[in-house]
Amino acid sequence: MLLRLLRRPPSSSSPPVRANGSGARIPDPRQSPARVAQPTKSKAAATDALAACDLYNEAARLHGWTVCHSLTPSRAKRLEGRLGDIGGIEAFKRALSAIPRDPFLMGRTRPRSETERPFKLDLERLLQTGGNMGDVLARLIDAAGEAAPTSSGSHSLQPNWWQINPMAPRQFPRAAWRQLIKAQPPGVWSREMCGPAPGTDGCLVPPDLIRELQLSSTGASS
Numbered sequence: 001m002l003l004r005l006l007r008r009p010p011s012s013s014s015p016p017v018r019a020n021g022s023g024a025r026i027p028d029p030r031q032s033p034a035r036v037a038q039p040t041k042s043k044a045a046a047t048d049a050l051a052a053c054d055l056y057n058e059a060a061r062l063h064g065w066t067v068c069h070s071l072t073p074s075r076a077k078r079l080e081g082r083l084g085d086i087g088g089i090e091a092f093k094r095a096l097s098a099i100p101r102d103p104f105l106m107g108r109t110r111p112r113s114e115t116e117r118p119f120k121l122d123l124e125r126l127l128q129t130g131g132n133m134g135d136v137l138a139r140l141i142d143a144a145g146e147a148a149p150t151s152s153g154s155h156s157l158q159p160n161w162w163q164i165n166p167m168a169p170r171q172f173p174r175a176a177w178r179q180l181i182k183a184q185p186p187g188v189w190s191r192e193m194c195g196p197a198p199g200t201d202g203c204l205v206p207p208d209l210i211r212e213l214q215l216s217s218t219g220a221s222s
Contacts, residue, residue: 042080048089049079055089056123059096062166063106066122075123082127086137095126095140097167102143105136159192162204169195169204177209 053071060067071079083092099105099121107118129135144165157180162169184190189197195204198215205215 045080045083046076048083049076051089052079052083052092053123055093055096056126059099059167060121063100064120066120068123078127079123082129082137086141091141092137093167093171094144095137097165097171098140098144100166101164102140157193161193162195172204174206174209177205178213181205181209181213181215 050071053068053076056065057067059065068075083089086092086095103109104119105121107120109119111118125133126136129138158164181194184193191197196202198205198210203210
């Protein structure tokens, strides 16, 4: 009886095995449990969401908005979705550029009562699509398009445009800077049209263009 038990073949419920090169017996992969497919995540979308958050925080510190200290998974997913809705990171930059011209979003609108606090923008409000504020990003992108500088020189720009729309100088083409500077009276630097003069704090002109045109603090070629 004991010998018959020892020679008894393995149970049919045991998975079949096969030998590898070393003689060891390993499970047959055809009998292994099916692998669960893991969802893939777009690295580009995640990267853009982080970049958008950084851009927002940079503007928030400059203008006194609420800084986003933690990009939680749910917030990141929300930001990725909104970037997809509006057309990507460049559209997000245009939206940010229009905020300083919006009195309410900048907190300059007087509260309706003495107990009501002035509005202070945060990332959640910026991503909002419903409620009284509607689709905030879409509205800002439309506003940015109406005020965006072009390469047509000073004819399309209002005085102090670089203060009204602080993000606009970053979007201003290099060729447009050259045309705008050359349109100014010789030897005179127009702060209203060109921002702080070369060699002073806050100059907006690309450094390589300053070198190319050999601009001095007066705006004249040295």
